[in-house]
Amino acid sequence: xxxxxxxxxxxxxxxxxxxxxxxxxxxxxxxxxxxxxxxxxxxxxxxxxxxxxxxxxxxxxxxxxxxxxxxxxxxxxxxxxxxxxxxxxxxxxxxxxxxxxxxxxxxxxxxxxxxxxxxxxxxxxxxxxxxxxxxxxxxxxxxxxxxxxxxxxxxxxxxxxxxxxxxxxxxxxxxxxxxxxxxxxxxxxxxxxxxxxxxxxxxxxxxxxxxxxxxxxxxxxxxxxxxxxxxxxxxxxxxxxxxxxxxxxxxxxxxxxxxxxxxxxxxxxxxxxxxxxxxxxxxxxxxxxxxxxxxxxxxxxxxxxxxxxxxxxxxxxxxxxxxxxxxxxxxxxxxxxxxxxxxxxxxxxxxxxxxxxxxxxxxxxxxxxxxxxxxxxxxxxxxxxxxxxxxxxxxxxxxxxxxxxxxxxxxxxxxxxxxxxxxxxxxxxxxxxxxxxxxxxxxxxxxxxxxxxxxxxxxxxxxxxxxxxxx
Amino acid sequence: xxxxxxxxxxxxxxxxxxxxxxxxxxxxxxxxxxxxxxxxxxxxxxxxxxxxxxxxxxxxxxxxxxxxxxxxxxxxxxxxxxxxxxxxxxxxxxxxxxxxxxxxxxxxxxxxxxxxxxxxxxxxxxxxxxxxxxxxxxxxxxxxxxxxxxxxxxxxxxxxxxxxxxxxxxxxxxxxxxxxxxxxxxxxxxxxxxxxxxxxxxxxxxxxxxxxxxxxxxxxxxxxxxxxxxxxxxxxxxxxxxxxxxxxxxxxxxxxxxxxxxxxxxxxxxxxxxxxxxxxxxxxxxxxxxxxxxxxxxxxxxxxxxxxxxxxxxxxxxxxxxxxxxxxxxxxxxxxxxxxxxxxxxxxxxxxxxxxxxxxxxxxxxxxxxxxxxxxxxxxxxxxxxxxxxxxxxxxxxxxxxxxxxxxxxxxxxxxxxxxxxxxxxxxxxxxxxxxxxxxxxxxxxxxxxxxxxxxxxxxxxxxxxxxxxxxxxxxxxxxxxxxxxxxxx
Numbered sequence: 001x002x003x004x005x006x007x008x009x010x011x012x013x014x015x016x017x018x019x020x021x022x023x024x025x026x027x028x029x030x031x032x033x034x035x036x037x038x039x040x041x042x043x044x045x046x047x048x049x050x051x052x053x054x055x056x057x058x059x060x061x062x063x064x065x066x067x068x069x070x071x072x073x074x075x076x077x078x079x080x081x082x083x084x085x086x087x088x089x090x091x092x093x094x095x096x097x098x099x100x101x102x103x104x105x106x107x108x109x110x111x112x113x114x115x116x117x118x119x120x121x122x123x124x125x126x127x128x129x130x131x132x133x134x135x136x137x138x139x140x141x142x143x144x145x146x147x148x149x150x151x152x153x154x155x156x157x158x159x160x161x162x163x164x165x166x167x168x169x170x171x172x173x174x175x176x177x178x179x180x181x182x183x184x185x186x187x188x189x190x191x192x193x194x195x196x197x198x199x200x201x202x203x204x205x206x207x208x209x210x211x212x213x214x215x216x217x218x219x220x221x222x223x224x225x226x227x228x229x230x231x232x233x234x235x236x237x238x239x240x241x242x243x244x245x246x247x248x249x250x251x252x253x254x255x256x257x258x259x260x261x262x263x264x265x266x267x268x269x270x271x272x273x274x275x276x277x278x279x280x281x282x283x284x285x286x287x288x289x290x291x292x293x294x295x296x297x298x299x300x301x302x303x304x305x306x307x308x309x310x311x312x313x314x315x316x317x318x319x320x321x322x323x324x325x326x327x328x329x330x331x332x333x334x335x336x337x338x339x340x341x342x343x344x345x346x347x348x349x350x351x352x353x354x355x356x357x358x359x360x361x362x363x364x365x366x367x368x369x370x371x372x373x374x375x376x377x378x379x380x381x382x383x384x385x386x387x388x389x390x391x392x393x394x395x396x397x398x399x400x401x402x403x404x405x406x407x408x409x410x411x412x413x414x415x416x417x418x419x420x421x422x423x424x425x426x427x428x429x430x431x432x433x434x435x436x437x438x439x440x441x442x443x444x445x446x447x448x449x450x451x452x453x454x455x456x457x458x459x460x461x462x463x464x465x466x467x468x469x470x471x
Numbered sequence: 472x473x474x475x476x477x478x479x480x481x482x483x484x485x486x487x488x489x490x491x492x493x494x495x496x497x498x499x500x501x502x503x504x505x506x507x508x509x510x511x512x513x514x515x516x517x518x519x520x521x522x523x524x525x526x527x528x529x530x531x532x533x534x535x536x537x538x539x540x541x542x543x544x545x546x547x548x549x550x551x552x553x554x555x556x557x558x559x560x561x562x563x564x565x566x567x568x569x570x571x572x573x574x575x576x577x578x579x580x581x582x583x584x585x586x587x588x589x590x591x592x593x594x595x596x597x598x599x600x601x602x603x604x605x606x607x608x609x610x611x612x613x614x615x616x617x618x619x620x621x622x623x624x625x626x627x628x629x630x631x632x633x634x635x636x637x638x639x640x641x642x643x644x645x646x647x648x649x650x651x652x653x654x655x656x657x658x659x660x661x662x663x664x665x666x667x668x669x670x671x672x673x674x675x676x677x678x679x680x681x682x683x684x685x686x687x688x689x690x691x692x693x694x695x696x697x698x699x700x701x702x703x704x705x706x707x708x709x710x711x712x713x714x715x716x717x718x719x720x721x722x723x724x725x726x727x728x729x730x731x732x733x734x735x736x737x738x739x740x741x742x743x744x745x746x747x748x749x750x751x752x753x754x755x756x757x758x759x760x761x762x763x764x765x766x767x768x769x770x771x772x773x774x775x776x777x778x779x780x781x782x783x784x785x786x787x788x789x790x791x792x793x794x795x796x797x798x799x800x801x802x803x804x805x806x807x808x809x810x811x812x813x814x815x816x817x818x819x820x821x822x823x824x825x826x827x828x829x830x831x832x833x834x835x836x837x838x839x840x841x842x843x844x845x846x847x848x849x850x851x852x853x854x855x856x857x858x859x860x861x862x863x864x865x866x867x868x869x870x871x872x873x874x875x876x877x878x879x880x881x882x883x884x885x886x887x888x889x890x891x892x893x894x895x896x897x898x899x900x901x902x903x904x905x906x907x908x909x910x911x912x913x914x915x916x917x918x919x920x921x922x923x924x925x926x927x928x929x930x931x932x933x934x935x936x937x938x939x940x941x942x943x944x945x946x947x948x949x950x951x952x953x954x955x956x957x958x959x960x961x
């Protein structure tokens with residue numbers, strides 16, 4: 001295979017490139033991995049440089065026309081503010097035509113024909129984009145009262161699921177038969193069934209993990225919609241500005257007040273019903289549960305308080321990812337979760353909405369970076385790349401090689417410690433991160449983006465506000 | 472690591488024993504200062520009767536002292552201020568030329584006539600010197616005098632002028648002050664106090680001042696000092712972080728006076744853009760309000776609403792004006808504004824992203840961390856407006872006057888306005904939405920000592936307003952006859 005063909009194959013399906021073998025992935029020598037990743041990066045650059053308007057503007061401004069080494073792409077990595085760089089009034093005033101226009105600059109897809117006239121809420125807009133374009137737009141809630149929007153696609157999400165078979169279900173070092181989708185096992189999600197943002201993953205879990213809606217068990221059957229989350233973010237922002245009394249709440253949301261009041265009043269009943277159902281129907285079975293560690297921990301704690309212990313099969317798939325932002329998590333949270341679930345292990349992941357691949361933790365407590373992502377460690381202040389050797393601490397940035405319609409280059413707000421070339425005691429040869437990861441904003445005492453891990457807090461705030469709202 | 476040996480001043484005595492190490496707010500400086508815990512018994516005044524020596528002096532006597540002090544606070548000839556300046560160059564957020572200008576203005580606080588004006592405007596010298604007498608409707612004679620109080624001042628460190636103002640106000644009100652120096656300027660208040668000790672160690676005004684440093688929140692020190700039997704007023708500058716650990720001590724007998732940091736804005740009418748000459752003039756004024764002191768002060772303008780209109784013509788004029796403001800900012804005198812010491816990296820990233828969104832934001836300058844003017848092309852400020860600093864300001868076009876009220880909020884301090892007629896139109900309504908001080912555009916950075924500050928009158932608040940009244944039963948209906956509490960009404 002020529003380098004170009006290899007690069008194409010890698011970009012198209014890097015798991016297949018490694019024959020869907022986690023052992024092959026983690027055993028590849030560095031030089032080989034670097035070579036294929038660079039070729040893949042060059043291919044993505046060629047494909048996307050002029051196809052994504054914002055990237056083109058940035059690359060033209062810096063005069064960058066080729067990538068010869070990894071660090072050449074660093075000036076083109078998008079800062080995390082890029083995905084919320086639209087004028088906030090577009091979102092607050094439901095001007096989705098203008099918001100679409102902005103979004104169009106961040107994707108290689110052509111959204112110029114998209115008609116947003118019938119979109120009257122964020123949820124309307126998200127649904128319309130989903131139904132009428134290849135997009136499956138993801139959002140994260142933000143502390144300044146706006147969402148970040150990531151122009152992901154349905155196709156990319158489908159690809160995303162394939163990694164579960166390789167990264168989660170396979171055991172490094174053992175040659176095993178690849179499991180097949182759907183796994184036909186029950187899944188538990190201790191929150192809403194549907195919604196936007198990361199809740200969209202639930203549909204994929206139903207399809208690939210459960211093989212049917214009846215095997216998916218949630219705390220609330222309904223939908224957590226984007227507009228509620230946005231309201232919460234705006235409450236924080238307006239409070240910080242001393243202008244909470246000027247916040248306008250849409251009549252639609254106000255109309256849902258009674259719904260929220262009911263939910264709030266019946267919370268205890270919902271919880272009890274949820275736990276009863278899963279302890280009766282699922283006891284002893286192999287289950288799948290993925291949530292942020294805080295949510296897993298809360299559920300495990302509540303379950304143990306009820307007297308439920310070691311509820312499910314030891315080979316259950318429990319995944320905690322997305323960080324513990326804003327919540328105080330005890331050091332032994334994973335043991336508590338294991339105690340409740342009975343699972344042999346709790347998979348911990350390093351990942352983010354802006355990265356399609358997640359990176360599981362090894363037995364040594366290190367997050368090994370899968371080759372679908374090119375990692376960068378940047379100087380936290382200057383954003384210049386630090387050396388790709390030894391052990392370095394700095395700001396995590398990456399180039400995600402998987403997306404083909406949006407730009408995979410991204411600078412995060414995380415402080416990490418990366419070891420590039422000293423082999424990990426677990427036997428994997430991929431570069432790895434220390435367990436300890438912090439947000440720079442937390443370190444400096446600030447309040448940065450609220451990601452999915454604070455969603456429940458956000459929702460609660462919004463509910464409290466609406467319930468207490470004086471018309 | 473630069474190490475500095477420092478001291479404390481307690482009531483006319485300079486002490487530099489029992490030194491312990493403190494790290495300055497900026498990395499790279501460590502200073503040694505006497506352990507305040509060893510002096511907790513000496514810092515308080517103790518018996519309030521000891522304030523009486525200040526009443527042996529007249530207001531003119533007080534001014535005499537302060538004027539003499541002012542002469543000795545000439546930067547070029549004061550080694551204490553010079554040492555303070557040296558360390559400020561390491562810890563301050565602004566550049567040496569600006570710091571030097573700040574230190575030079577310390578002396579200017581001690582002008583006889585400016586100090587007299589400050590006293591006259593807020594209290595009235597007569598009421599400091601004696602009792603103001605007024606016959607009231609109910610027949611009594613009301614006499615009121617402004618007395619001094621025992622106070623502790625937690626001062627701000629972003630300008631040496633704050634320490635100077637505190638010393639001056641303390642003397643004028645015949646008060647006793649313990650000044651807690653801030654970690655980002657542990658030397659200026661001390662320098663002034665040392666100058667007072669050098670000049671007149673036994674003078675009452677010198678003896679009613681102490682200056683020390685301790686880490687804010689040090690309970691061992693604070694729970695001893697922040698008590699009503701030690702101090703009656705706690706005057707606190709600085710943000711929530713500095714005030715948060717203080718509020719728990721507030722109780723009857725211990726009053727908290729806060730001077731909060733805030734943000735400032737500007738409002739500009741359409742007349743400013745009408746022709747080139749006016750644009751230049753207004754641009755110069757706005758550049759000063761933005762750039763003076765490198766935008767580090769509460770008074771510095773960050774968001775600017777311009778009644779340019781949001782149509783193409785209006786935007787075109789505003790973009791032209793924005794360029795003029797940027798150009799004017801870059802040529803401000805070195806004593807007023809320089810290229811900032813550092814550029815906040817988060818702000819820099821936001822600026823870069825805004826620059827790419829050129830359909831909605833026109834970013835002028837900012838490629839070399841020299842400052843920038845962001846001209847919104849829509850009637851909305853940038854999402855990261857709360858980060859604006861390092862000479863980066865945001866001009867926002869609006870269509871009508873009703874929209875300008877959105878520029879102020881509970882955290883707005885100064886509003887620079889052009890032209891004068893617009894200020895007059897706004898002055899009765901704007902304060903309802905926020906805004907504490909409206910001023911002519913260009914003068915945001917030079918508030919007067921004689922005016923209210925942060926919507927309070929600090930000199931008045933620092934005093935105890937004592938009442939002495941005479942009620943003659945033949946003139947004031949007595950309670951034992953009328954049974955009434957309020958008399959003298961219609």
